[in-house]
């Protein structure tokens with residue numbers, strides 16, 4: 284319910300008791316009344332306006348939402364009681380007597396606060412009904428309460444403590460001046476039996492004299508934060524089980540935790556709960572040490588300085604502002620990016636985090652942050668943040684056989700991949716993203732393998748010309764017509780290989796015992812060849828059937844439109860090296876998800892295999 288009501292701000296309607304309805308409507312009216320008064324409107328006029336608003340609210344409550352009872356058994360009794368309370372309250376409150384100035388009227392406040400040098404991970408939110416500066420120059424927070432019975436000032440009330448402490452912090456942050464007290468302005472909804480006595484009572488808690496309030500708040504705040512982080516937390520119902528005072532004090536002093544209880548008993552030199560609580564209750568009015576530390580370390584949201592924070596804190600607190608609880612786990616500093624890993628709170632929706640990427644980029648002052656929610660094979664959430672200074676990996680050691688070095692992982696390991704299992708590799712990325720450098724690194728490795736044929740098709744004419752006549756390079760073409768006939772030749776080779784396989788009753792090159800070399804067909808800039816129908820057909824045939832007879836294609840293209848990357852191509856090229864793309868939509872064509880638009884260029888890639896997506900830095904061999 285805390286999550287629903289406080290963090291998400293959802294409200295759930297149930298039926299209301301008559302005193303509830305009266306309280307709500309009177310609040311609306313009083314809000315208007317104090318606003319008008321603050322504007323300097325004449326008293327009678329302010330009351331009239333206020334009453335209209337309050338009555339309108341009352342009328343908007345349909346009968347089926349009201350649980351009529353002895354306080355009001357029907358609509359007309361409700362209206363009567365409401366008018367009694369509304370006018371009675373204004374009369375008895377008599378604000379002019381000791382109030383000098385109205386400072387705030389039911390303003391929704393939200394501030395981040397720091398206590399004992401630590402920023403509380405969730406900002407405080409709330410509103411005070413009325414804040415005044417009084418003739419004694421003190422700031423008082425005033426809360427209108429419509430009650431069935433007056434509160435007993437001698438007993439501790441968890442609700443009031445919590446409300447008081449929230450308002451204390453919020454009003455202080457808002458006004459930059461410490462409030463003196465919170466005053467519960469209680470108006471009794473039911474008529475007193477002796478009609479002469481007052482329906483109205485003030486109950487004041489002076490902050491500097493109430494350490495309990497702050498002690499209570501800190502334990503409660505810790506527990507809520509832990510609960511949001513998915514840790515075990517015990518949050519008692521203060522109105523249940525125990526009588527209030529005992530339960531609250533037990534809670535504050537953590538008597539529910541055996542170790543803490545033993546510590547507390549030792550300190551207080553007692554051996555049982557009763558004696559312990561007796562001691563504490565006697566001391567509860569004492570001037571508090573907490574308030575001192577609070578006043579020293581308090582900053583309001585407005586003066587909160589993200590600049591002094593580490594990056595891991597910036598991310599944590601930025602998301603905390605939005606009600607998302609994360610706990611920093613660890614970080615990995617890679618050559619191009621640093622990965623920050625966090626443990627999410629229970630029930631956190633992964634897709635929610637991604638919508639805050641802009642906010643995080645703003646506070647970290649770095650664009651291109653990629654969010655991994657979750658990080659593959661883990662329960663953690665990752666934020667990949669580009670490093671200010673980028674370093675490129677050294678050339679990797681050569682691995683055996685067809686395991687080619689694709690790129691360096693963020694951990695600095697080399698990712699090797701058996702290029703035959705691709706079985707065909709699609710390489711894409713905008714101009715200058717590193718496609719050709721990547722193709723070249725693969726070609727150089729293929730040139731070192733025995734018994735391999737390399738076919739290079741280079742419609743851009745310059746990207747692969749350096750390899751013409753190189754080891755294993757059996758064909759290099761740049762002219763469109765020659766490319767077309769070479770590709771058609773390859774289809775013929777493929778068909779011949781199939782008949783050979785059939786004759787020897789084998790299914791593929793691995794089972795075949797005769798002479799059959801692996802062939803790698805590298806095409807730089809596929810889009811340039813789209814116009815040739817025969818070319819396209821040949822590529823498609825090779826992609827569909829090449830694998831079994833040892834023919835593998837590596838196809839590069841700048842363009843990621845679905846027109847170029849057709850469904851047929853997508854099916855036959857399940858393995859993809861995706862370099863920086865212009866837009867998230869391009870990334871989606873290639874990877875079925877965004878992310879490639881966040882890459883840094885110069886060989887920074889997302890490598891998609893059947894295992895998933897991995898970020899790699901390509902080698903410039």
Ligand SMILES: Nc1ncnc2c1ncn2[C@@H]1O[C@H](COP(=O)(O)OP(=O)(O)OP(=O)(O)O)[C@@H](O)[C@H]1O
Nearest residue numbers: 713714715716717718719720841885886901902903
């Ligand atoms: N792995 C890498 N390491 C370091 N620098 C690289 C790497 N890959 C690319 N670069 C740098 O980026 C430049 C452009 O790379 P490349 O020529 O491969 O781009 P491209 O994607 O082929 O672009 P186009 O589509 O225009 O042909 C290179 O000249 C080089 O300076």
Ligand SMILES: [Mg+2]
Nearest residue numbers: 718719720746
């Ligand atoms: Mg290129």
